[in-house]
Amino acid sequence: MPGLLSTQEIQSQLATLPDWTLNGKTIQTTLNFKNFIEAVEFVNRVVSPAEAAGHHPDLSISYNRVTISLSTHDAGGLTQKDFTMAKTLSTLT
Numbered sequence: 001m002p003g004l005l006s007t008q009e010i011q012s013q014l015a016t017l018p019d020w021t022l023n024g025k026t027i028q029t030t031l032n033f034k035n036f037i038e039a040v041e042f043v044n045r046v047v048s049p050a051e052a053a054g055h056h057p058d059l060s061i062s063y064n065r066v067t068i069s070l071s072t073h074d075a076g077g078l079t080q081k082d083f084t085m086a087k088t089l090s091t092l093t
């Protein structure tokens with residue numbers, strides 16, 4: 001599938017994102033907030049850049065923790081879009 005990154009490309013991109021890990025065909029991170037409200041406020045800040053990029057992370061909230069998972073569903077794995085979005089989301093905390 002065009003656009004899928006090689007294992008080597010994934011590893012070198014991950015090296016630039018210290019809080020993110022590879023989990024199967026996704027990259028993932030968990031962020032900790034003070035409480036549920038702050039976690040939800042973070043998720044709300046994700047909406048605009050995700051819509052602008054047409055690329056949407058999987059999000060799960062557990063009280064004060066937000067787990068973000070990125071994968072390019074259309075391509076069936078990781079593409080540059082996932083790493084670009086991970087970098088964008090890292091600026092929102």
Ligand SMILES: C[C@H](O)[C@H](O)[C@H]1CNC2=NC(N)=NC(=O)C2=N1
Binds near residue numbers: 055056057070074075
């Ligand atoms: C048409 C639309 O842009 C696509 O379906 C987009 C929407 N958001 C998406 N988000 C993610 N994470 N992967 C996709 O393949 C994807 N596709």
